[in-house]
Amino acid sequence: xxxxxxxxxxTNGISLGSLYALIAIGYTMVYGILKLINFAHGEIFMMSxxxxxxxxxxxxxxxxxxxxxxxxxxxxxxxxxxRAAYKPLRESPRITIMVSAIGVSFFLQNLAIVLxxxxxxxxxxxxxxxxxxxxxxxxxxxLTMIIPIVTVVLLFALLYLVNNTKTGMAMxxxxxxxxxxxxxxxxxxxTITITFGIGSILAAIGGIMWGAKFPQIAPFMGVMPxxxxxxxxxxxxxxxxxxxxxxxxxxGIGEIMLIAFLPNLTGYRDAFAFILLIAILLFRPTGIMGExxxxxx
Amino acid sequence: xxxxxxxxxxxxxIQALKGINLEVEEGKIVAxxxxxxxxxxxxxxxxxxxxxxxxxxxTYHGEDLSKIKTKDMVRxxxxxxxxxxxxxxxxxxxxxxxIGAFYRKDEKEIKKDLEWIYTLFPRLxxxxxxxxxxxxxxxxxxxxxxxxxMSRPKLLMMDEPSLGLAxxxxxxxxxxxxxxxxxxxxxxxxxxxxxVSLKVAHQAYVxxxxxxxxxxxxxxxxxxxxxxxxxxxxxxxx
Numbered sequence: 001x002x003x004x005x006x007x008x009x010x011t012n013g014i015s016l017g018s019l020y021a022l023i024a025i026g027y028t029m030v031y032g033i034l035k036l037i038n039f040a041h042g043e044i045f046m047m048s049x050x051x052x053x054x055x056x057x058x059x060x061x062x063x064x065x066x067x068x069x070x071x072x073x074x075x076x077x078x079x080x081x082x083r084a085a086y087k088p089l090r091e092s093p094r095i096t097i098m099v100s101a102i103g104v105s106f107f108l109q110n111l112a113i114v115l116x117x118x119x120x121x122x123x124x125x126x127x128x129x130x131x132x133x134x135x136x137x138x139x140x141x142x143l144t145m146i147i148p149i150v151t152v153v154l155l156f157a158l159l160y161l162v163n164n165t166k167t168g169m170a171m172x173x174x175x176x177x178x179x180x181x182x183x184x185x186x187x188x189x190x191t192i193t194i195t196f197g198i199g200s201i202l203a204a205i206g207g208i209m210w211g212a213k214f215p216q217i218a219p220f221m222g223v224m225p226x227x228x229x230x231x232x233x234x235x236x237x238x239x240x241x242x243x244x245x246x247x248x249x250x251x252g253i254g255e256i257m258l259i260a261f262l263p264n265l266t267g268y269r270d271a272f273a274f275i276l277l278i279a280i281l282l283f284r285p286t287g288i289m290g291e292x293x294x295x296x297x
Numbered sequence: 298x299x300x301x302x303x304x305x306x307x308x309x310x311i312q313a314l315k316g317i318n319l320e321v322e323e324g325k326i327v328a329x330x331x332x333x334x335x336x337x338x339x340x341x342x343x344x345x346x347x348x349x350x351x352x353x354x355x356t357y358h359g360e361d362l363s364k365i366k367t368k369d370m371v372r373x374x375x376x377x378x379x380x381x382x383x384x385x386x387x388x389x390x391x392x393x394x395x396i397g398a399f400y401r402k403d404e405k406e407i408k409k410d411l412e413w414i415y416t417l418f419p420r421l422x423x424x425x426x427x428x429x430x431x432x433x434x435x436x437x438x439x440x441x442x443x444x445x446x447m448s449r450p451k452l453l454m455m456d457e458p459s460l461g462l463a464x465x466x467x468x469x470x471x472x473x474x475x476x477x478x479x480x481x482x483x484x485x486x487x488x489x490x491x492x493v494s495l496k497v498a499h500q501a502y503v504x505x506x507x508x509x510x511x512x513x514x515x516x517x518x519x520x521x522x523x524x525x526x527x528x529x530x531x532x533x534x535x
Contacts, residue, residue, distance in 0.1 A: 180383040185371040185400035
């Protein structure tokens, strides 16, 4: 393989990894605060694409306005899902909330079929994002560069929010101990809502960039990225934001490299994520950045 | 200040409190002692609204506390130091203290209080940037008390502050409790360690299986024969 070709694959892998990272953060943050695997997260991602699509193609808004509206609506949807399907179950066993999450996932998929139709639609083409540029002999869509940059900026903003603001402090406290946080005057429900909002915003930004990169949207398109990003979060150590980012990049780059070096295994590209999941669960179940879980008596 | 009347609590089919009456007067240290499972923690947890009683009343300065949410208790000046310390192990010592002042907006005063906590507990100052989970049990208890003080409580409730601590540390903690009391904070203390707590308490209650069986001043109970037998052991010393 020529070096140029390798670079081409690498940039592709990095931008795919960035998208995985953005979506994986939503899983990891919700897990951190509620110990819940939010199976509906993939569908939140899918909905963001439809919101973006409708804004541009049906309501003929300019793409930038439409995308901002889509991000806002996705955040709203994420928070509504939490209020409707998870909040009433706060005191229930974890398995109950998880079943509820799976229910929401199916519900949103089918809702999308009813509302938007089952046939795939074409995501609007934004020239500014999709134009092909050339550096040396490596040519790529502008998007391939934009995606990692946007991702990195968002990640730093998120890490700042979580580690240096009062809201972030509340989020970390709630993730450790709801009851004590409440005793300290923290509004636990509000903190959880904010967490869902942030996770959904990141999924929406990832979703819109996903749509620009792979411009075909369908009601079931959230399933595979959702599963893979969940795996990315587990690989990185679920509950840990930096871990989710690392996991996302490992998954994205790994997947593309598999295709690059073993082209006859291209059909198995989705299997890569699951093999990685099995390997991680066997050899390092807490994930790369995960803390050891020690029960203190 | 705080008045509990005929409080009854049940959960999981077990009646944890069978109608207790208790009063905390402003400016006093009140101790509630009793064996494991007597219902002491349940009492505290019902005051802050973590447990819902099915009958009886809890009033604070005449106001019915059952209508107030747990998260708003600190705003009323009621703060609980929970059993087992429950510091946020993933937060630094400083952040743990800051979260105690979570509802407050007066940044200047918060800074002042922080200095005050650091003079009360110099060891916390040395460990400002350390994750609270890495502290020893005694230090965590100090942090839990410091965190509670950061909310500027009027009524500070402590659930077993001596639990699992070495005698020397227990002594230190109780010295601090008296110091806090001198600053004008009313204290409701729950303890299995009857000896130490009765010595500092102005008023004390003895609890057994969901009922208050004895009450009196700390001194009275310290010399009470039943209390001696049941909670202080034969060889009382110190």
